[in-house]
Amino acid sequence: MKYRILGSTELNVSVIGVGTWQFGGEWGQTFSQADVDAIFDEARTRNINLIDTAECYGDHLSEQLVGRAIARDRDQWVVATKFGHKFHAPFERTEPRSPQDIRVQLEESLKALRTDVVDLYQYHSWSDESFFDDDVLAVLNQARDEGKIRHIGNSVGSNRNVKQLEKSREMGIETIQIVYNRLDRGPEEAGIFDLCRGQNLGVLARVPLASGYLSGKYQPGHSFEASDVRSRQPDDTRSQRIAEALRIQTEEVPDGVPMAQWALAWCLRDPVVTCVIPGCRSAEQVASNATASERLESVRLD
Ligand SMILES: NC(=O)c1ccc[n+]([C@@H]2O[C@H](COP(=O)([O-])OP(=O)(O)OC[C@H]3O[C@@H](n4cnc5c(N)ncnc54)[C@H](OP(=O)(O)O)[C@@H]3O)[C@@H](O)[C@H]2O)c1
Numbered sequence: 001m002k003y004r005i006l007g008s009t010e011l012n013v014s015v016i017g018v019g020t021w022q023f024g025g026e027w028g029q030t031f032s033q034a035d036v037d038a039i040f041d042e043a044r045t046r047n048i049n050l051i052d053t054a055e056c057y058g059d060h061l062s063e064q065l066v067g068r069a070i071a072r073d074r075d076q077w078v079v080a081t082k083f084g085h086k087f088h089a090p091f092e093r094t095e096p097r098s099p100q101d102i103r104v105q106l107e108e109s110l111k112a113l114r115t116d117v118v119d120l121y122q123y124h125s126w127s128d129e130s131f132f133d134d135d136v137l138a139v140l141n142q143a144r145d146e147g148k149i150r151h152i153g154n155s156v157g158s159n160r161n162v163k164q165l166e167k168s169r170e171m172g173i174e175t176i177q178i179v180y181n182r183l184d185r186g187p188e189e190a191g192i193f194d195l196c197r198g199q200n201l202g203v204l205a206r207v208p209l210a211s212g213y214l215s216g217k218y219q220p221g222h223s224f225e226a227s228d229v230r231s232r233q234p235d236d237t238r239s240q241r242i243a244e245a246l247r248i249q250t251e252e253v254p255d256g257v258p259m260a261q262w263a264l265a266w267c268l269r270d271p272v273v274t275c276v277i278p279g280c281r282s283a284e285q286v287a288s289n290a291t292a293s294e295r296l297e298s299v300r301l302d
Helices: 033-045 061-069 071-076 099-113 134-145 192-199 210-215 235-251 259-267 283-295
Strands: 003-005 012-014 050-052 078-083 086-089 092-094 118-124 149-155 173-179 202-206
Touching (some): 033 061, 173 192, 235 259
């Protein structure tokens, strides 16, 4: 496994992390504790140390599953979670965002994660209107002073949100999380990465497999179960993504290289991206994704 320093946080994180939206039950599968334990046993074996979860992947459900899975060696992990949403039912959220709401959510996350401190606490897709709220920032700074969070991050809703990005350092934000993958190069085009370099922000590339399409395993006509979030995409979007992924597989992915590994290495080719956080369904996927770390130099990426 390779590691990079996450911006100014000084955290040394594995370039491949584990994304855990799947554990909340919105990806067509209910995860047992044994399923999640197996995923983290594999992550340990592969020297992965970064986990991304959130308050609304289930009602703190993903956090609970993660918390139990890493309770015995919590200090070995960098745990990132988020605030600003409340899960009600699959695909249903509200956005409680008062300073008091954030205090409550942090306590609930700490309890679910079975920890005293969150390493990276991230705004979860906030609109500009609610993001620039000094009272919320004061709550976060207080939580940091109290030792309940180590660093503040921003998981931005739009991958072109220059307005929020350029205020990062001023607000004490040390990392961003953004959609970035071979099918969506928005952050490059919008100058987001230049802003990150200029402020020494750590970058977590989310949705690095384009929700799984960049695994190359879906064929034209594929449909997802109703309980899978991807079934909510319009049919033509799904068809386009599958077609584009298959074209890339033919034209860009070297023979013999699993496409998912190539796609993760592709995201990491510019060191401005600190790490990728692929969502994982199984220990086998974790093992394969970890191998992408070995392909950074050997795969011709562009
Ligand atoms: N607003 C936010 O802050 C936000 C939004 C979205 C995501 N995130 C975070 O980013 C993480 C990653 O995004 P994501 O999960 O939406 O999308 P993703 O990582 O692009 O895709 C995840 C899917 O890719 C497939 N996959 C993973 N590893 C594979 C492998 N080795 N071989 C073949 N297929 C593989 C699986 O599909 P199958 O299930 O079909 O096997 C998996 O469900 C999330 O889990 C979450 O932690 C944050």
